Amino acid sequence: FRLAGDPVMNMMPTRPRGLSLAALSLEGDVSTFGGSEQDIPASTRLQKARLRLAEAQGIIPAGSSERYQTPGGPPRTTKVRDLTFKVAEPEVQYDPDEAEARLWRQPLRWLRRNVDLFVPLTAFLLRVISDIATDQEEQHRRKRAQELLEIISKLGPAVIKAGQALSSRPDLLPTEYLEELQKLQDRLPPFPNEQAFQVVEAELGVPFDQVFELLEENPIAAASIGQVYKATLRSTGETVAVKVQRPRCEEIISVDLYVLRWYAGLINRILGMLQRDIDVIAVIDDFGELIYREIDYTAEAANAQRFVELYGGLPDIFVPRVYTELSTRKVLTLEWVDGARLVDQRQLEAYRADPTKLVDRLVQCSLRQMLENGFFHADPHAGNLLCTPEGQLCYLDFGMMSYVESNQRYGIIEAVIHLVNRDFTSLASLYQRMGFIPGDVDTQPIIVALEAALPEVLNASVGELNFKNVINKLGDVMYKFPFSLPPYYIAIIRCLGVLEGLALQVDPNSRIINDAYPYIASRLLTDSSPELQAALHKLIFKAGRPRWERLEQLLEVAGSTSDYDVTLAMDQLLDYTLSEQGTEFRRIFAAELVDAVDQLGADTTSYVLKNWRSLSLGQATAALSPTLVALSTGTEEDGVPDPFELAGLPDEDMTPTMLAARRVARTLALSRGFDAERLLPLVRRLVQEPKAQDLGLGIAADTSERIVSRLIRTIFQVPEPV
Numbered sequence: 037f038r039l040a041g042d043p044v045m046n047m048m049p050t051r052p053r054g055l056s057l058a059a060l061s062l063e064g065d066v067s068t069f070g071g072s073e074q075d076i077p078a079s080t081r082l083q084k085a086r087l088r089l090a091e092a093q094g095i096i097p098a099g100s101s102e103r104y105q106t107p108g109g110p111p112r113t114t115k116v117r118d119l120t121f122k123v124a125e126p127e128v129q130y131d132p133d134e135a136e137a138r139l140w141r142q143p144l145r146w147l148r149r150n151v152d153l154f155v156p157l158t159a160f161l162l163r164v165i166s167d168i169a170t171d172q173e174e175q176h177r178r179k180r181a182q183e184l185l186e187i188i189s190k191l192g193p194a195v196i197k198a199g200q201a202l203s204s205r206p207d208l209l210p211t212e213y214l215e216e217l218q219k220l221q222d223r224l225p226p227f228p229n230e231q232a233f234q235v236v237e238a239e240l241g242v243p244f245d246q247v248f249e250l251l252e253e254n255p256i257a258a259a260s261i262g263q264v265y266k267a268t269l270r271s272t273g274e275t276v277a278v279k280v281q282r283p284r285c286e287e288i289i290s291v292d293l294y295v296l297r298w299y300a301g302l303i304n305r306i307l308g309m310l311q312r313d314i315d316v317i318a319v320i321d322d323f324g325e326l327i328y329r330e331i332d333y334t335a336e337a338a339n340a341q342r343f344v345e346l347y348g349g350l351p352d353i354f355v356p357r358v359y360t361e362l363s364t365r366k367v368l369t370l371e372w373v374d375g376a377r378l379v380d381q382r383q384l385e386a387y388r389a390d391p392t393k394l395v396d397r398l399v400q401c402s403l404r405q406m407l408e409n410g411f412f413h414a415d416p417h418a419g420n421l422l423c424t425p426e427g428q429l430c431y432l433d434f435g436m437m438s439y440v441e442s443n444q445r446y447g448i449i450e451a452v453i454h455l456v457n458r459d460f461t462s463l464a465s466l467y468q469r470m471g472f473i474p475g476d477v478d479t480q481p482i483i484v485a486l487e488a489a490l491p492e493v494l495n496a497s498v499g500e501l502n503f504k505n506v507i508n509k510l511g512d513v514m515y516k517f518p519f520s521l522p523p524y525y526i527a528i529i530r531c532l533g534v535l536e537g538l539a540l541q542v543d544p545n546s547r548i549i550n551d552a553y554p555y556i557a558s559r560l561l562t563d564s565s566p567e568l569q570a571a572l573h574k575l576i577f578k579a580g581r582p583r584w585e586r587l588e589q590l591l592e593v594a595g596s597t598s599d600y601d602v603t604l605a606m607d608q609l610l611d612y613t614l615s616e617q618g619t620e621f622r623r624i625f626a627a628e629l630v631d632a633v634d635q636l637g638a639d640t641t642s643y644v645l646k647n648w649r650s651l652s653l654g655q656a657t658a659a660l661s662p663t664l665v666a667l668s669t670g671t672e673e674d675g676v677p678d679p680f681e682l683a684g685l686p687d688e689d690m691t692p693t694m695l696a697a698r699r700v701a702r703t704l705a706l707s708r709g710f711d712a713e714r715l716l717p718l719v720r721r722l723v724q725e726p727k728a729q730d731l732g733l734g735i736a737a738d739t740s741e742r743i744v745s746r747l748i749r750t751i752f753q754v755p756e757p758v
């Protein structure tokens with residue numbers, strides 16, 4: 037039986053027997069979803085069946101199965117981008133009005149909580165103020181940070197989660213505090229086993245011991261919301277992780293949110309008097325929604341299932357199976373995963389795993405989550421990731437997931453492009469279109485501020501960028517002007533911030549922007565959505581003229597990503613060249629080609645003339661295809677023979693455009709996965725494309741005109757025109 041890990045089984049709230057059989061008979065195709073290697077028609081049918089099943093279960097929206105297609109061609113063109121997997125909603129949602137109506141009648145509870153929260157925090161603040169007054173703040177900083185950690189860790193889940201949120205805000209706190217608060221993610225005093233077993237019995241309806249046998253007496257981790265035990269299932273002997281929620285967790289959180297919200301109202305009023313337009317109540321409400329999602333393990337289980345469905349099939353990614361029948365709102369049972377933390381150098385060495393590669397895989401997987409499907413793990417910190425003994429990257433803890441709509445995803449890629457391009461006018465209008473800036477605000481001062489805040493940092497050497505720096509600088513502008521950032525954008529910033537922090541912990545030399553830009557470049561070159569096509573054109577063409585260095589850089593950078601499809605990129609570029617917008621580019625290219633041909637000796641000219649006369653550009657390209665095939669076989673020093681040299685064109689006769697085009701051709705040919713055979717459909721397209729034929733005819737006509745005039749000049753000894 038290989039049912040564990042099967043997406044169908046994982047999607048089922050309960051496992052009907054008949055279905056297990058069906059899945060069993062299809063075993064072997066299971067890993068094909070998500071664009072893995074063996075993509076065969078049978079697996080497409082299987083996948084459609086799975087998605088229909090998931091639709092019937094209400095796990096994915098109706099119609100998703102129909103949209104799923106495996107295009108012909110190699111497996112990596114399989115796209116799961118169009119599927120929509122939104123974040124699962126908790127059964128009980130955060131309702132501040134309901135909480136207020138209920139809690140204000142219980143003053144004893146919130147008054148006591150007020151004292152619990154504010155006595156230790158005020159005492160702490162007074163100590164810091166006294167440090168500042170006696171000029172000892174820096175000296176005592178580590179000690180104070182440890183004290184704060186101690187205080188917060190005793191103040192319950194809501195405050196702990198708020199502390200965790202702060203731990204990824206280097207713009208607000210110094211490093212010592214960040215480092216200490218980051219410990220909140222893992223280490224917390226556990227609650228007694230008896231209480232945990234009571235929770236399990238109340239939730240599952242059977243005593244803990246009847247279902248599980250503990251492998252370790254004490255919880256292996258105690259977190260803010262729950263603690264995790266390592267156990268075996270008495271029924272099957274499988275090893276599982278059982279996450280049990282802290283008793284009265286929801287109750288405590290609702291009172292904390294009520295108290296925090298009351299203070300937020302007070303702060304709002306003070307800010308109003310200072311004429312600052314920040315709604316702290318809304319911040320608390322957003323936080324409340326998030327934390328209510330986290331405390332509902334049924335929602336977490338559903339998210340884990342969606343996650344495995346989307347990304348479990350990616351090479352080197354592992355997601356533990358959820359035992360849905362043993363999971364409720366307060367108990368979550370997962371397949372046990374043996375593994376090393378990404379920061380545990382020694383254990384990684386024992387697994388012969390390369391930390392740098394793991395970080396790269398993590399960054400690439402996160403980018404795909406955010407920018408392809410939109411359904412992403414918003415908290416990829418060290419405690420939520422493991423490296424399995426086989427070297428796979430395992431995701432844990434699906435309590436903090438987020439979702440970005442498709443137009444928002446394109447918006448983010450466009451924003452990166454505008455930043456790289458230093459096109460702040462487009463960036464400001466994009467922000468306005470995305471609703472970050474109200475429509476009636478004059479963006480001119482914002483454009484000026486953006487230009488001033490991001491001077492040369494964003495120029496050519498995109499690889500040197502540091503995400504934190506860019507966000508801090510953008511943050512300064514956003515703080516000054518009336519920006520309001522939607523939750524998905526904050527989640528993305530947080531996720532990237534956490535990723536960068538983790539990446540730096542694992543490898544101090546890593547640069548996540550360095551890792552991310554190739555992905556953006558490859559998406560730009562291969563995604564056919566109108567938004568990205570427009571962004572690509574903006575990037576590489578100016579007034580119809582190609583900016584060759586940009587194109588070259590883009591192709592080079594994109595070539596380093598693992599699933600970059602160079603043929604798709606060429607197809608896309610060809611699309612542009614042959615489109616209405618490409619008219620100017622075609623004209624320039626043809627004119628320069630004519631110039632070049634005109635520079636050639638009479639023999640070559642007449643040869644070219646003869647060929648251009650009888651062949652369209654497409655046919656000529658088709659004739660050149662053996663050369664293109666030769667490109668991939670590689671006979672020269674760098675493995676790529678020069679097509680222009682093969683065609684007998686000396687360097688000095690080439691125009692700058694041709695030289696640049698040659699460099700681009702070489703970059704394409706050197707790209708990973710370049711396969712000359714896959715160019716044939718492109719060549720066929722060129723042959724049949726009327727615009728390409730027009731271009732060929734135009735070149736032929738112009739060239740013959742030049743050659744006739746050159747002949748006349750030669751015959752009558754007329755000097756060359758200056």
Ligand SMILES: Nc1ncnc2c1ncn2[C@@H]1O[C@H](COP(=O)(O)OP(=O)(O)OP(=O)(O)O)[C@@H](O)[C@H]1O
Nearest residue numbers: 221257259260262264277356370371372373419433
């Ligand atoms: N399936 C598993 N296999 C092995 N270890 C696990 C598994 N699930 C959880 N753990 C361990 O338990 C720890 C806590 O789990 P998890 O992050 O899911 O809990 P949490 O309450 O959501 O934590 P946090 O509040 O820090 O996000 C993990 O860091 C990991 O060490």
